[in-house]
Amino acid sequence: MTHADLTLETTDDRPYHHGDLSRALVQAGRKILERDGPGALSLRAVAREAGVSPAAPYHHFKDKCDLMAAVASEGWHELSVAVAKARMAATDARHGLSEIGVAYVCFARQNPALYRLMYDSACDSEDMPANAKGEASGWGQVREALISVGIDPEDDHELKLATIASWCAAHGVAEMAGFKEFSALKEAMGGEEAFIRGILDHLGIYARHARPRHDA
Amino acid sequence: MTHADLTLETTDDRPYHHGDLSRALVQAGRKILERDGPGALSLRAVAREAGVSPAAPYHHFKDKCDLMAAVASEGWHELSVAVAKARMAATDARHGLSEIGVAYVCFARQNPALYRLMYDSACDSEDMPANAKGEASGWGQVREALISVGIDPEDDHELKLATIASWCAAHGVAEMAGFKEFSALKEAMGGEEAFIRGILDHLGIYARHARPRHDA
DNA sequence: CACCTATCTGAACGTTGTCAAGATAATCTT
């Protein structure tokens, strides 16, 4: 261990060299995002929270945008974990695809500001962070779920289109589910998750490919 | 007419009282949004573009947020016009619903920064600006299109859910269609509109309710 | 005419992102 200890709070006997500032800055960013909302997420506020000067972050991130991208990247990782867990927990394949969608939207709803940041950083970057690396990426998981639900793995075009469509649906629901306009309906349906399920069910991603048996 | 003439450019013989500043500010906001992107859209920049001091807008809008809401409101109005036009132009009912979706997404794609602003202002406000007033609201149009496509007008729950689902789908596609990741696929499908149609088609809003005939 | 109110300006304050110069500590070289 080359450094003392990495604390988030501003201790009085804080060493000149923080030790692991980049990580601490990302953590501070998330903390501010949750506690004070997206409007309060400034570079200076993050530095303040981490207990360093406003210029310190520039030795670890080229930009404010770069820092935000790091926060967003952590968010994407957590999302992919949540999605993977939901997929594992599901019993059959059809349920699996459905659960992925619900898990995706629920994560976004539970971390609205973070999800917004994630989308923003995804817009700028060349490739979506969702399929960053490894087979455990969210992208790959939707792909596999679609295959195991009946889509022809050979038909690359169809598979790609279905994956994108699923993602679009999840993103759309994720961003609109928070509108106050729907709060009455949500309650009538027995909570937000039921509402999310209802909407996702209407977007026939599942209905289209996953009704091989009990259909007229 | 109580004032000289309302020009957007900063003329030298500009009168002390602008005449119709609120309108000019909204126009200036849109101009900056299109020309310089969303990052350049500041209160001061808008005032500069309109040829007034940075404090002038505060006599017409309570906030920067309030000004942005006005810009967004104009955007929602134009969107509803575009959607209405697309619905009129469509031949049969099924096509009508599909065309609404395509028109919605195309508008968002052609004015990405404006659409983002519109969504942002929709988040804050109590009710979505889409169904502001009149029967020509985007909300009402989707509703009617869904009815004329086969949904039971009596079943309020189902109708509401279908409307929301359609809107979520359109919003999701609208925001994700711009990802560079898809540019290759878009070209392969023969342009962005074809791509949009393909994705929207996969989100079985239409498939679910509008395939009474040629289905196994 | 005088008065009143709406509108606009000028200057200011606190905050933000960013940079350059200098201080400090960890690491590398010999």
Add this chain to the structure above:
DNA sequence: AAGATTATCTTGACAACGTTCAGATAGGTG
């Protein structure tokens, strides 16, 4: 181990931002 190098952090500064306030200017009303 001592000196040199590099990485890291601070201080101070700059322009731009949102916002406010006192004062200037005009239009409308008596």
